[in-house]
Amino acid sequence: MAMVQTHDLQQVYRKLLHSMSRPGTISVMEENVHQPENGLPCNHASFLTMMTLLDGEVTFHILSENQTNLHNKIPEYTLAKPAPIDEADYIIALRGVSENEVIQAMKQCKIGNLIDPQHSATWIIECETLSNDGELVLAGPGIKEKEQLHTSITKNMWKARNERTKEYPLGVDVIFTDEMARIACVPRTTSLSFSEVR
Known part of the structure; x- marks a missing residue:
């Protein structure tokens, strides 16, 4: 596989910073970035996010027992x-x-x-699709008033996240990716609630 070009990763890094500083904002990866190797079990945005953020100074864990290919490729590409x-x-x-x-x-x-x-974990979570027509209502730094977000994450998963972020500055930051090469971020500083079902 041809390695992703440095220029491409700089664009991805800017998108990640933009989305992390504006929680709930969906950023689209550039259309002309190189596609990942066929056969890797992750989506394009996840691959680019890993290539951008991971290096020889950090560690990772994949939540799956059957991802040997990706488990081996990440150290090969990022150290x-x-x-x-x-x-x-x-x-x-x-x-x-x-x-x-x-x-x-x-x-x-x-x-x-x-x-x-x-010294906390950053999560990279794949979703089927991201949108701002969502069941989640986000508030906090980087958000003017409120921001809506839809992910495929269940309410119980969000409750588990909230439990780990309730004692600021402790917590986790979350990066969501979807099949359309889009990303959205929910940092630890963001509070969230669930919108009422109409």
């Missing part, structure tokens, strides 16, 4: 090292991972400490 859930800097939840797996991993993952809150 990042695999680690148990409670030690991983990045936790990757591919589509098809069960609600229970995500909830259990959320309970175990790093959330930092008061001296070093940055």
Whole structure:
């Protein structure tokens, strides 16, 4: 596979920063970025996010027992090292991972400490589709009033996330990716509630 060009990854990095600083904002990856190798079980946006954020100084954990190919490719491309859930800097939840797996991993993952809150896990979670017509209502820094977001994450998964972010500055940051090469971020500073069903 031809490696993703540095210029492409710089664009991806800018998109990630934009979405992280404006929670709930959906950013579209550039159309002309190189496609990942066929056979990798992750979507295009997840692949680009991993290529941009992971390097030899960080660790990762994939929430699946059957992703040997990706598990081997990530260190090959980024030099990042695999680690148990409670030690991983990045936790990757591919589509098809069960609600229970995500909830259990959320309970175990790093959330930092008061001296070093940055020593926490960043999640990369795949969704079928992202939209701003959603059941989630986001509020907090980077949001003017409120922002809506739709992901494929269940209410119980969100509750598990809220439990880990209730003692700021401790918590986790979440990056969502979808099949249309879009991303949206929900940092630890963002509070969320569920909109009323009409």
